[in-house]
Amino acid sequence: MKLLSNLILTVLGTPVVLWHGMGDNCCHSFSMGAVSKMIQKKIPTVEYVKSLMIGDSEGSDTSNGFLMPVFQQLDLACQQIQADPALQNGYHAVGFSQGGQFLRALAQTCPSPPMKNLISIGGQQQGIFGFPKCPDGSSICEYVRKMLNWGAYTSFIQSRLVQAQYWHDPLQEETYKEYSQFIGVVNNEHEFNQTYKDNLLKLENLVLVKFEKDSMVVPKESSHFGYYSPGQDAEILPYDQTELYTEDRIGLKTLDTAGKLHFFTFAGDHLRFTDEEFTENLAQFLA
């Protein structure tokens, strides 16, 4: 049986795991459903695409994207991947918006089966400082916006709201490092966890896509691991001038030196891309 499944996997090529963005869920026909079909159609070697569902229904998947602490979501994602026979020889991963940093954290915390290539599309890899708008007037989202402005680093809000867990206030860099319950942790800002770095270095390629006219991600450079220079919120440091990179805290510099770190900039607003932009630039990492 094991032999047979190995044979099938060899024939089918590497499967792909998707993680949707905020306000979305695993299975909408116009979002992850469409992306999943597009990948299968345009990249014929990809026969199997799994879109992660966090929770036991599409509705709870959407609300968990606002309300379930990220480390709990990572546990659920890891369990689903470990239980899926089609993924046991490894997989490529594609994350959209916050799904980009969640999959990156999954690579750091769930090394088996192996994630091979990771594509983060419009992710917030250094967090966000600003929450300009909510998708389609979602009321949970409006509530989250108010709470972030009220006090993102209070333990009440950190432990309950996903977006607070990747809130990165450059005017309170020390508070961020101390109290962030997700992005500061996986970026090794709070205490240094060698396992997070060792696991990220297992990726074959880390591919980061930024949107030139992104009106959701503030600052948009966060999609490329760039961020505000600490202490102010005007000057942006490119990824290779941040301490995260220069101190190689999670292995970015090592990946870069090895030619495994790739940057793309798409022209449009947040998550607005054509099938052609996707395939011309990214298909090479999924084939």
Ligand SMILES: *[C@@H]1O[C@H](CO)[C@@H](O)[C@H](O)[C@H]1NC(C)=O
């Ligand atoms: C470091 O990361 C590993 C992998 O996720 C985890 O099991 C471990 O608990 C972490 N250590 C600390 C001190 O947080």
